[in-house]
Amino acid sequence: MQPIRIDDAADPRVAAYMDIRERDLAGRQGRFVAEGKVVLNVLFSARRFEVESVLLLENRFAGMADTLSLAPAGVPVYVTSGEVLDRIAGFHMHRGVLAIGRKRPAEDIDTMLAALPRRALVVVLVGISNHDNMGSIFRNAAAFGADAVLLDETCCDPLYRKAIRVSVGAALKVPFVTAGGAAALVETLAAHGFDQIALSPSGTTDCRDMARPERLALYFGTEGDGLPDALLGRLKTVRIAMAEGFDSLNVAAASAITLHHFSDRISSAL
Amino acid sequence: MQPIRIDDAADPRVAAYMDIRERDLAGRQGRFVAEGKVVLNVLFSARRFEVESVLLLENRFAGMADTLSLAPAGVPVYVTSGEVLDRIAGFHMHRGVLAIGRKRPAEDIDTMLAALPRRALVVVLVGISNHDNMGSIFRNAAAFGADAVLLDETCCDPLYRKAIRVSVGAALKVPFVTAGGAAALVETLAAHGFDQIALSPSGTTDCRDMARPERLALYFGTEGDGLPDALLGRLKTVRIAMAEGFDSLNVAAASAITLHHFSDRISSAL
Numbered sequence: 001m002q003p004i005r006i007d008d009a010a011d012p013r014v015a016a017y018m019d020i021r022e023r024d025l026a027g028r029q030g031r032f033v034a035e036g037k038v039v040l041n042v043l044f045s046a047r048r049f050e051v052e053s054v055l056l057l058e059n060r061f062a063g064m065a066d067t068l069s070l071a072p073a074g075v076p077v078y079v080t081s082g083e084v085l086d087r088i089a090g091f092h093m094h095r096g097v098l099a100i101g102r103k104r105p106a107e108d109i110d111t112m113l114a115a116l117p118r119r120a121l122v123v124v125l126v127g128i129s130n131h132d133n134m135g136s137i138f139r140n141a142a143a144f145g146a147d148a149v150l151l152d153e154t155c156c157d158p159l160y161r162k163a164i165r166v167s168v169g170a171a172l173k174v175p176f177v178t179a180g181g182a183a184a185l186v187e188t189l190a191a192h193g194f195d196q197i198a199l200s201p202s203g204t205t206d207c208r209d210m211a212r213p214e215r216l217a218l219y220f221g222t223e224g225d226g227l228p229d230a231l232l233g234r235l236k237t238v239r240i241a242m243a244e245g246f247d248s249l250n251v252a253a254a255s256a257i258t259l260h261h262f263s264d265r266i267s268s269a270l
Numbered sequence: 271m272q273p274i275r276i277d278d279a280a281d282p283r284v285a286a287y288m289d290i291r292e293r294d295l296a297g298r299q300g301r302f303v304a305e306g307k308v309v310l311n312v313l314f315s316a317r318r319f320e321v322e323s324v325l326l327l328e329n330r331f332a333g334m335a336d337t338l339s340l341a342p343a344g345v346p347v348y349v350t351s352g353e354v355l356d357r358i359a360g361f362h363m364h365r366g367v368l369a370i371g372r373k374r375p376a377e378d379i380d381t382m383l384a385a386l387p388r389r390a391l392v393v394v395l396v397g398i399s400n401h402d403n404m405g406s407i408f409r410n411a412a413a414f415g416a417d418a419v420l421l422d423e424t425c426c427d428p429l430y431r432k433a434i435r436v437s438v439g440a441a442l443k444v445p446f447v448t449a450g451g452a453a454a455l456v457e458t459l460a461a462h463g464f465d466q467i468a469l470s471p472s473g474t475t476d477c478r479d480m481a482r483p484e485r486l487a488l489y490f491g492t493e494g495d496g497l498p499d500a501l502l503g504r505l506k507t508v509r510i511a512m513a514e515g516f517d518s519l520n521v522a523a524a525s526a527i528t529l530h531h532f533s534d535r536i537s538s539a540l
Contacts, residue, residue, distance in 0.1 A: 077494065140519070170516065170518075222273075240530065242413045244415075249409070252523065253410055253522065253526035256527050257530045
């Protein structure tokens with residue numbers, strides 16, 4: 001793979017990388033930024049998203065041979081100096097491994113659910129608006145073999161730059177779809193035969209005492225307010241037992257514990 | 271409790287709050303900054319640290335009555351305008367609830383371990399240098415009733431402003447001590463009768479198959495390199511089973527799963 005040298009920060013071929021931080025907020029016209037060798041490995045091997053280009057610090061190119069061998073044929077690989085890269089990105093990029101991917105058209109939730117295996121684990125997120133939490137939950141979903149993530153319309157974007165980075169690429173691997181309101185999600189999942197369980201501090205059952213249903217949809221809400229009461233009233237609820245006097249758990253930590261508990265798509269072999 | 275009004279950002283009574291962000295790095299001469307109502311609740315109720323003063327946005331004072339009623343008698347409570355507070359802190363503080371606490375003299379590790387109950391759970395951290403992870407691990411340690419946290423000399427400071435904030439105050443509640451090297455920690459814990467178990471991706475036993483020893487010291491290493499081989503060779507090791515193809519878990523998430531598994535200091539009642 002022959003790299004293409006970029007010497008001018010204004011080169012239109014790297015326009016998608018311009019001012020990465022600011023553009024995160026403003027959107028990127030259907031594109032996302034993947035950063036770091038591990039994330040690019042996931043982007044290239046999961047093949048869920050089209051890759052538009054790769055941009056590397058020139059001194060990183062040699063060490064990226066294994067990763068680049070996974071990239072789709074024909075993807076342009078640009079290399080540049082640290083000085084030019086910093087001018088492109090708009091701040092100091094000490095790692096210097098970037099790619100631009102294209103977002104996918106919104107998938108139809110019924111089509112996606114119908115394609116899942118009979119025994120399936122789906123994560124449902126309601127109102128998760130913090131990109132760190134979003135990325136961490138995706139990472140846990142991937143680690144414990146969740147089949148898909150469904151997001152209500154009030155969740156933040158899993159393809160935001162920081163969410164992808166925190167997910168260590170899981171946001172590029174685990175299929176997800178942003179649907180409408182949570183109430184409609186409950187209807188849809190019921191129609192597809194899912195047992196629906198919500199994690200809540202006021203849950204009626206300790207999660208350790210809840211067996212894994214064959215088709216499980218596991219709901220997580222915002223850390224502050226949790227899931228709305230109207231939703232909790234329609235679902236089975238589980239809680240995570242905690243110490244007296246400090247019953248406070250981050251939603252990503254809660255997802256790690258419950259996904260680990262309910263997962264059977266994990267290997268116990270060495 | 272009568273608040274004391276501050277109208278000048280240069281008032282020496284609020285000098286400890288000056289330029290909070292920058293001073294985090296340079297140290298604060300034995301002091302730390304606690305932020306937010308929930309963290310102040312923990313600071314005041316756990317009573318592990320002396321409180322030097324409280325600084326509030328004037329419009330937050332009324333809503334802080336419950337929290338301030340827990341504060342040690344005689345602690346000065348300063349109130350100020352948003353404009354003056356931003357000048358003191360050196361950036362925009364939209365929450366406007368702060369306190370300065372005093373660090374404690376280093377505790378003797380033998381004294382601390384000798385004071386623990388017979389059945390005890392101690393978290394041992396080796397090389398945790400990320401303040402988000404440090405704060406999250408403390409939060410999990412508190413949620414699952416760990417008795418203490420021991421840190422090797424390469425860990426970052428749990429009383430760094432961001433670590434306290436991410437811990438939701440747990441860093442002010444769970445006793446901790448920074449000891450020397452990890453090898454010395456192993457000797458000390460053995461002398462105090464602890465079973466020592468290290469979490470590692472190459473662990474010999476799935477953590478779900480490991481029963482809780484009466485006195486448990488649970489080791490966590492850095493996310494990148496993990497615990498040093500020399501250390502792993504001297505300890506029992508456990509792993510967390512993960513999905514094929516994505517065996518990557520944040521150290522804080524791993525601590526949530528294993529502390530939840532080994533904890534018995536938790537309530538399962540509603």
